[in-house]
Amino acid sequence: VIGIVGGSGDFGQGLAGRLRAHGEEVLIGSRTPRGEFVSNAEACDRSDIIFFSVPPASIEGMARDLQFHLAGKIVVSVATSVVFRDGRPVAEAGPLSLAELVARAAPDARVVSGFHTVSAKTFAEVDRRLDEDVLLCGDDPEAKARVSELGEMVVEGRAVDAGPLVVSRWLETITAVLLNVNRRYHAHAGIRITGLP
Numbered sequence: 001v002i003g004i005v006g007g008s009g010d011f012g013q014g015l016a017g018r019l020r021a022h023g024e025e026v027l028i029g030s031r032t033p034r035g036e037f038v039s040n041a042e043a044c045d046r047s048d049i050i051f052f053s054v055p056p057a058s059i060e061g062m063a064r065d066l067q068f069h070l071a072g073k074i075v076v077s078v079a080t081s082v083v084f085r086d087g088r089p090v091a092e093a094g095p096l097s098l099a100e101l102v103a104r105a106a107p108d109a110r111v112v113s114g115f116h117t118v119s120a121k122t123f124a125e126v127d128r129r130l131d132e133d134v135l136l137c138g139d140d141p142e143a144k145a146r147v148s149e150l151g152e153m154v155v156e157g158r159a160v161d162a163g164p165l166v167v168s169r170w171l172e173t174i175t176a177v178l179l180n181v182n183r184r185y186h187a188h189a190g191i192r193i194t195g196l197p
């Protein structure tokens with residue numbers, strides 16, 4: 001089972017729809033359980049892979065609150081460090097990435113960081129082909145391999161291993177570049193890595 005903390009947002013909804021289309025069982029977590037949404041804690045308890053799809057400012061606190069529900073589980077941080085300044089997207093990377101903050105707040109979780117370059121808008125259009133890769137990083141090779149399998153279900157491209165969790169500091173900022181590209185071209189751009197074997 002795959003849980004999505006904050007799965008009621010655009011990104012979580014798109015991810016859930018795409019994973020379900022491939023036969024995966026998905027539980028959507030919310031702060032206000034209703035209808036098909038369960039509590040975030042229940043989504044964690046009943047899942048073995050948990051996507052953290054909440055706004056960047058709340059991700060560390062959420063990981064701390066849920067830390068005992070996350071022990072031993074694979075946790076995927078998709079949060080980007082983009083903020084809007086005078087209406088323009090900019091990336092403000094702190095000394096630690098958001099994914100590293102999650103790993104610090106939930107020390108027994110197996111944290112993988114990724115999917116930052118997938119636009120929530122195109123993700124949510126579940127029937128639209130996503131001609132792009134997902135970039136992942138993390139310190140647990142087995143967890144990364146499992147999340148790569150899910151990544152390759154939801155995009156047409158491949159899951160590219162960008163290295164250890166520390167790389168998340170730079171991955172989380174790429175979204176600001178893409179948002180500026182999108183503004184220039186009125187698009188929802190993604191990324192393909194070329195030249196790989």
Ligand SMILES: NC(=O)c1ccc[n+]([C@@H]2O[C@H](COP(=O)([O-])OP(=O)(O)OC[C@H]3O[C@@H](n4cnc5c(N)ncnc54)[C@H](OP(=O)(O)O)[C@@H]3O)[C@@H](O)[C@H]2O)c1
Nearest residue numbers: 006008009010011030031053054058078079080116119120
């Ligand atoms: N937007 C993009 O194109 C994009 C691309 C790549 C990655 N991301 C990342 O994906 C994540 C989710 O994006 P999104 O656009 O789906 O976000 P969002 O709609 O702003 O938030 C997702 C969910 O988080 C919960 N939430 C909101 N405020 C919260 C708070 N203060 N504390 C705890 N939970 C809160 C809400 O669910 P409940 O009210 O049901 O609890 C909300 O539906 C973000 O971290 C973002 O950086 C976004």
